Amino acid sequence: MNGVHGMSSVLRWPAEAIWEAVVPHLPGFTVEVLPEIDSTNTELMRRARAGQFEPVLLVAERQTAGRGRLGREWVSDPAAGLAARRGVSSLTFSLGLPLAPRDWSGLSLAVGLSVVESLHPDLALKWPNDVWLHDRKLAGILIETANGSDTPGRRYAVVGIGINLQSCPAEGLRTLPASLDELLPGLDAPQTLLRLAAPLVQAIQRFESRGFAPLQTRFNARDALGGVAVTLSDGTAGTAQGVDACGALRVQTDQGLKVITSAEVSVRPLSPPRCDGL
Ligand code: BTN
Numbered sequence: 001m002n003g004v005h006g007m008s009s010v011l012r013w014p015a016e017a018i019w020e021a022v023v024p025h026l027p028g029f030t031v032e033v034l035p036e037i038d039s040t041n042t043e044l045m046r047r048a049r050a051g052q053f054e055p056v057l058l059v060a061e062r063q064t065a066g067r068g069r070l071g072r073e074w075v076s077d078p079a080a081g082l083a084a085r086r087g088v089s090s091l092t093f094s095l096g097l098p099l100a101p102r103d104w105s106g107l108s109l110a111v112g113l114s115v116v117e118s119l120h121p122d123l124a125l126k127w128p129n130d131v132w133l134h135d136r137k138l139a140g141i142l143i144e145t146a147n148g149s150d151t152p153g154r155r156y157a158v159v160g161i162g163i164n165l166q167s168c169p170a171e172g173l174r175t176l177p178a179s180l181d182e183l184l185p186g187l188d189a190p191q192t193l194l195r196l197a198a199p200l201v202q203a204i205q206r207f208e209s210r211g212f213a214p215l216q217t218r219f220n221a222r223d224a225l226g227g228v229a230v231t232l233s234d235g236t237a238g239t240a241q242g243v244d245a246c247g248a249l250r251v252q253t254d255q256g257l258k259v260i261t262s263a264e265v266s267v268r269p270l271s272p273p274r275c276d277g278l
Contacts, residue, residue, distance in 0.1 A: 003030035011061065014194040018057065021198040025205065026097065029055040038065040039074075040094035041142055041160035048096070048146035048156040055097040057197060061189075063092050066162060069142055074162055089166040089179075091189040095200060099145075099208050100154035105261065106212025106247030107204070108143050111159055113219050114203035115139060118196050120183045124224035127240070127249045127267060131163070132224045135269075136178035139163040159204065161196070165189060213245040225249070229270040232260065240267070 003023060004015040015031040023029045037043050037060045044058055066074035101107065108129040115131055116123040124132045131139035140162050148156035165188070167176040180187060187195075207215075220226060225240035230251060232238075238253035249260040249267060260267070 003028075005030060005032045006034050011188070011190055013059065013190045017194060018197045022057075022201050026055045026201055029057070029097075029201075031057045031059070033059045034061070036060065036062040036064065039063050039067050039160075040092060041067055041144055041158050044094050044096040044158040045144055045146055048148065048158070053096075053098050053148045053156045055095075057093060057095050059091075059093040059193060066092060067142060067160075068140055068162075074140065074142070089164070091163045091165055091192050092161075093193060094158050094160040095197075095204070096156060096158045097201075097204070098148045098154055099157045099204070100151060101208045101211065102153075103211055103246070104145075106215070107157070107207055108141055109219055109243065109247045110203055110207040110212060110215055111141050111143065111161070111200065113215055113222065114200045115141070115161065115163075115196060116222055117218070118199045119180065119192075122183055123222070125219060125222045126224045127243060128247070133178035133182060138178040138180065157204075159200070161200075163192060165192060212247040216243060216245050216247075219243055219247070225267065225269065230267050231270060232258075232267055237270070 002016065003019050013033045015033055019029065019031045040058045040060045040063065042065065044056065063074070068074040109125070109127070112125045112129040112131060116125060122133065123138065126132050126137075129141040130137050142160040144158045144160070145155040146158070148154050164177050164179040166181050167179040180192065220242040223242055226242050228240050230238060230240045232251065236251075236253055236258065238251040238258065241250040241252055243249055244259065246261070251258045251260060
């Protein structure tokens with residue numbers, strides 16, 4: 001038996017192709033597609049707490065309780081009624097795998113970089129790990145970890161990614177969220193996943209062995225905040241100046257250069273994006 005489990009009745013997911021591309025580099029890897037679940041991150045964290053630490057790509061066609069960073073809800077389908085009738089309008093999945101990097105800082109940046117580089121040159125990154133198209137959010141990343149084994153430093157990482165593929169006009173939405181079909185019309189959820197999955201695993205494994213430093217220049221080339229006036233959640237104002245070799249955001253303020261390492265600090269451009277999240 002190969003490592004492909006569960007399938008949608010409607011969409012054709014390239015689970016076999018992804019499995020074949022990934023398993024030589026990640027033994028024990030499986031791909032699982034579910035028609036519906038509360039949240040792919042919540043599910044993999046539940047499994048980890050129950051002692052399941054195998055590498056897995058868990059895809060959900062629909063999440064009923066998607067979660068975002070900073071305790072926010074993740075609504076992957078901003079126009080649920082309309083979009084549901086037209087088919088899947090977002091791609092939601094989580095990759096779970098044991099990891100033991102020397103330093104965890106910069107993992108979420110490495111993940112975001114892999115996503116934008118796999119998808120389109122016009123996509124940018126808003127520190128620490130939102131994907132933007134021009135001034136609107138297109139995708140978000142939520143990384144969580146659980147105790148994974150007795151090996152010191154090794155944890156089970158759950159890398160959750162939500163990407164808006166299609167936006168449908170809906171009541172109450174003044175501006176449509178950014179969606180991938182603006183850049184890549186016709187690319188559906190299964191094809192998008194196929195583009196992302198194997199490079200993502202490879203990027204995470206490279207990060208595990210080499211850390212963030214080799215990615216600093218590439219991240220800064222995609223940095224949506226570079227040179228932009230920002231405010232931090234503590235009210236400090238400044239100008240963002242890219243990330244350092246650890247992935248920390250550099251912000252020039254009146255009090256000097258601030259280096260922000262905590263993803264718990266939210267950073268906002270002074271003129272906010274037209275649509276703040278999906
Ligand atoms: C954010 O921008 O705040 C992060 C959003 C992350 C959403 C993805 S969708 C797949 C995975 N499951 C979740 O519940 N959240 C992540």
